[in-house]
Structures are given as structure tokens and as C-alpha cells.
Amino acid sequence: MAVRVLICDDSKFARRQLARAIPKQWDVEIQFAEDGQQALDMIRSSHFDITFLDLNMPVLDGYQAMQTIRNEDLQTLVVVVSGDVQAQARQRMMKLGAMDFIAKPVDSSKLSALLKQYGLYTGEAQQRQLTGYDEDDLQYRLDAYRELINVAMGQAGDKLAHILGEFIHLPIPNVNQIASSELSMAIAEIQHKSYVSAVSQGFVSAGIKGEALVIFNDTDFGSLVELLKYQSRTLSEQLEIEALMDLSNILIGACLNGLSSQLGVRFSLNHPIILGRHCDLEQLLKSNVSRWNQVVAIEIGYSIHSHNVNFDLLLLFPQDAMDAMFDKLMLLSGES
Structure with a gap:
């Protein structure tokens, strides 16, 4: 059965880059959320094995989303993926229950190593191939x-x-x-x-x-x-x-x-x-x-x-x- 993955980031570019970094041999079903509130709505209505969560977002940021996941005991593993690499940001999210913290931009080999560390993936670090972007967008x-x-x-x-x-x-x-x-x-x-x-x-x-x-x-x-x-x-x-x-x-x-x-x-x-x-x-x-x-x-x-x-x-x-x-x-x- 495919692992259900949710990528939550307000940037379409960032969502795409993270999806590329996920190992192509990992059997996953990937869905996307554009802010913390949308992610919570999706997690409540449908199970996700793992959620990749950005910190700085509109509507509801990563801190608020993580607090709600903890308060409501929502069943998803959370990995923070953020450009804010301050030690206090990491400590705060780990204290709220995040599984780990990855700095942007995401390196596919480091992501694979993290997934292996938690027993979620055992294959090689190979990037996914995505369909081309619209260069005029x-x-x-x-x-x-x-x-x-x-x-x-x-x-x-x-x-x-x-x-x-x-x-x-x-x-x-x-x-x-x-x-x-x-x-x-x-x-x-x-x-x-x-x-x-x-x-x-x-x-x-x-x-x-x-x-x-x-x-x-x-x-x-x-x-x-x-x-x-x-x-x-x-x-x-x-x-x-x-x-x-x-x-x-x-x-x-x-x-x-x-x-x-x-x-x-x-x-x-x-x-x-x-x-x-x-x-x-x-x-x-x-x-x-x-x-x-x-x-x-x-x-x-x-x-x-x-x-x-x-x-x-x-x-x-x-x-x-x-x-x-x-x-x-x-x-x-x-x-x-």
C-alpha cells in the first residue's frame, strides 16, 4: 500500500522542489496544501502517514498547525521543512511533537537518509521526475x-x-x-x-x-x-x-x-x-x-x-x- 504524503507549503515552487526530492522508488501518494489551515482540514478528513510542514505561511503558520495537530492528537508524522534554521525554531517544533527538522533547500540524499533513519524508506536516493513547468507562468x-x-x-x-x-x-x-x-x-x-x-x-x-x-x-x-x-x-x-x-x-x-x-x-x-x-x-x-x-x-x-x-x-x-x-x-x- 502506498505511503500517503502531505506537503504543506505556501510556495508552489517549494512544494514542487520537495516533491522532486522524495525518492522516486518510494511508493507514495503525494498531496499538497498551501497553508496550515488547509493541511489541518486535509489531515482531519483523510489519513496521511507523513506531513512535510513549512513554518512561515499565511492563514495558519507551521507553529499553529503543529500545535493543533498536538492538541487534537491528529495521527500523522510531521517533518518540518523550513528556511528558518534558528535553533529556537527547531526546538519549539520538536517540543510540539515534530519528528524531525530539515533545512531548505531540501537535499534528496539527506531526505533519503532521514527516511531510512526512521524506517520509512530503504531504497536509493534518486529524485523523482516531474512534468515540466510553464516557463511563462x-x-x-x-x-x-x-x-x-x-x-x-x-x-x-x-x-x-x-x-x-x-x-x-x-x-x-x-x-x-x-x-x-x-x-x-x-x-x-x-x-x-x-x-x-x-x-x-x-x-x-x-x-x-x-x-x-x-x-x-x-x-x-x-x-x-x-x-x-x-x-x-x-x-x-x-x-x-x-x-x-x-x-x-x-x-x-x-x-x-x-x-x-x-x-x-x-x-x-x-x-x-x-x-x-x-x-x-x-x-x-x-x-x-x-x-x-x-x-x-x-x-x-x-x-x-x-x-x-x-x-x-x-x-x-x-x-x-x-x-x-x-x-x-x-x-x-x-x-x-
């Missing part, structure tokens, strides 16, 4: 962009968590394909902040270029200095600049390393610059981001709830750079 491309950034975002969050000693709350990345003149309209989550400071850093690789902006709410500088454990905690212009640059170096460096590892490229970084201090965000963007006609803007809002600190990483790519990244991702995943 814009939503699939946006999903691929979002998942690419989701993994890189998680690695940046993990590094920041190690340095600050705090759990970093990660969002679902907001991806917009827009004209550069519309950029300020596309980042509503940042726009409400009255005054911000920002650091900009350009980066480039073969066929890929972009710009990263770390945008920080001025009201959070005191908490940030406390978290960074500077010897002096008396706010000054120099200390604010130091905190802004340190945070930017951590986030941008770790995020680009996450992209590099997925794409098999190495980025060269320009020297970071203070893009603006204590200024209006809309004016800052109008003054500095106008050289590309069409851009893909990726907004990541990090939060440290214990200190009420929020900051944003904004990644900007010209459209041709995103096309190049998509082609590399498809090639490395064996889909082109």
Missing part, C-alpha cells in the same frame, strides 16, 4: 524568487540570532515586480514609519546585480545599541552610525551568502554607504533608486519582539538579473 517565477529569498532570509536571521542572542521573527518575503517609479507604493509595511535611516550596498556577479538597503526605524536605535552590547550605550551620532553599519553588514552579508550557495555564484560587494539618516522614506527612495526602469523589489521585515525592534531589508534587482537567477535556479534544480 509569472506566478511560478514569483514563487521561485520568493522561495530563493526565503532560504537566504532564514540564514541571515539565524546569524543575527546567534550574534544578538534573541529569536528573530521572520516574515513571508514580499515580492513585487514593478517600475522603479512605483517602488515607494509597493512597500506599505515600511511606509508607515515616519522617519528612517538606511544603508545601501550594491553587489554584482556574472549576469546578476542588485542593491540591498537596510532600513531602520529611528525610534529603535536605543534598543539596537543595547542588543549589540556595545561598551558605551549612550546614544550619539557615531554610535547610531556604527549600529546601523554593523546590522547592515550582518544582514546583507548573510543574505547574499544564502543566495550564493543556492545559485552557485559569488557576489562582489561595493562599499556600504549611509543612504540617509532621520529622513522620510519616500523621499529617500525617490532620490536614490531611479536608474533601473523595471525592478523586482523584495521586502523582508525582521522583528525582535522581546525588544520591540523592527527593521527591514529591501533587495532590489533589475528584471534581467532576476531572469538570470531564475535560469540558474532551474538549471541547478534539474528543471531546464
Whole structure:
């Protein structure tokens, strides 16, 4: 009898990649859910031997779904598959009853080893062959962009968590394909902040270029200095600049390393610059981001709830750079 498998992830690209990683010799019946609530509804109405569960999802996230599975004693083994690789995320899910925790992107050999460890599969690590994707499907491309950034975002969050000693709350990345003149309209989550400071850093690789902006709410500088454990905690212009640059170096460096590892490229970084201090965000963007006609803007809002600190990483790519990244991702995943 086939093993019934449920893959729950809000990204179509991620669901497809995980399905590919499941050994092709394993006799399984695979179904999909797009969020935690849909997964729960399916588990309640039909038995699934194993559920692969993402963490960051709309409607109901992985934490909430796992808590409900435990509360209702729903009979399914759960393996968490997430780009959020923070130790606290793993510990929390394991405490709720997850069988194991796999970091994205999923490696087929590591997945096979895990399945063998739990006696669920005994064959070889061979990827499944799936039918081809529609290369003109814009939503699939946006999903691929979002998942690419989701993994890189998680690695940046993990590094920041190690340095600050705090759990970093990660969002679902907001991806917009827009004209550069519309950029300020596309980042509503940042726009409400009255005054911000920002650091900009350009980066480039073969066929890929972009710009990263770390945008920080001025009201959070005191908490940030406390978290960074500077010897002096008396706010000054120099200390604010130091905190802004340190945070930017951590986030941008770790995020680009996450992209590099997925794409098999190495980025060269320009020297970071203070893009603006204590200024209006809309004016800052109008003054500095106008050289590309069409851009893909990726907004990541990090939060440290214990200190009420929020900051944003904004990644900007010209459209041709995103096309190049998509082609590399498809090639490395064996889909082109």
C-alpha cells in the first residue's frame, strides 16, 4: 500500500522542489496544501502517514498547525521543512511533537537518509521526475524568487540570532515586480514609519546585480545599541552610525551568502554607504533608486519582539538579473 504524503507549503515552487526530492522508488501518494489551515482540514478528513510542514505561511503558520495537530492528537508524522534554521525554531517544533527538522533547500540524499533513519524508506536516493513547468507562468517565477529569498532570509536571521542572542521573527518575503517609479507604493509595511535611516550596498556577479538597503526605524536605535552590547550605550551620532553599519553588514552579508550557495555564484560587494539618516522614506527612495526602469523589489521585515525592534531589508534587482537567477535556479534544480 502506498505511503500517503502531505506537503504543506505556501510556495508552489517549494512544494514542487520537495516533491522532486522524495525518492522516486518510494511508493507514495503525494498531496499538497498551501497553508496550515488547509493541511489541518486535509489531515482531519483523510489519513496521511507523513506531513512535510513549512513554518512561515499565511492563514495558519507551521507553529499553529503543529500545535493543533498536538492538541487534537491528529495521527500523522510531521517533518518540518523550513528556511528558518534558528535553533529556537527547531526546538519549539520538536517540543510540539515534530519528528524531525530539515533545512531548505531540501537535499534528496539527506531526505533519503532521514527516511531510512526512521524506517520509512530503504531504497536509493534518486529524485523523482516531474512534468515540466510553464516557463511563462509569472506566478511560478514569483514563487521561485520568493522561495530563493526565503532560504537566504532564514540564514541571515539565524546569524543575527546567534550574534544578538534573541529569536528573530521572520516574515513571508514580499515580492513585487514593478517600475522603479512605483517602488515607494509597493512597500506599505515600511511606509508607515515616519522617519528612517538606511544603508545601501550594491553587489554584482556574472549576469546578476542588485542593491540591498537596510532600513531602520529611528525610534529603535536605543534598543539596537543595547542588543549589540556595545561598551558605551549612550546614544550619539557615531554610535547610531556604527549600529546601523554593523546590522547592515550582518544582514546583507548573510543574505547574499544564502543566495550564493543556492545559485552557485559569488557576489562582489561595493562599499556600504549611509543612504540617509532621520529622513522620510519616500523621499529617500525617490532620490536614490531611479536608474533601473523595471525592478523586482523584495521586502523582508525582521522583528525582535522581546525588544520591540523592527527593521527591514529591501533587495532590489533589475528584471534581467532576476531572469538570470531564475535560469540558474532551474538549471541547478534539474528543471531546464
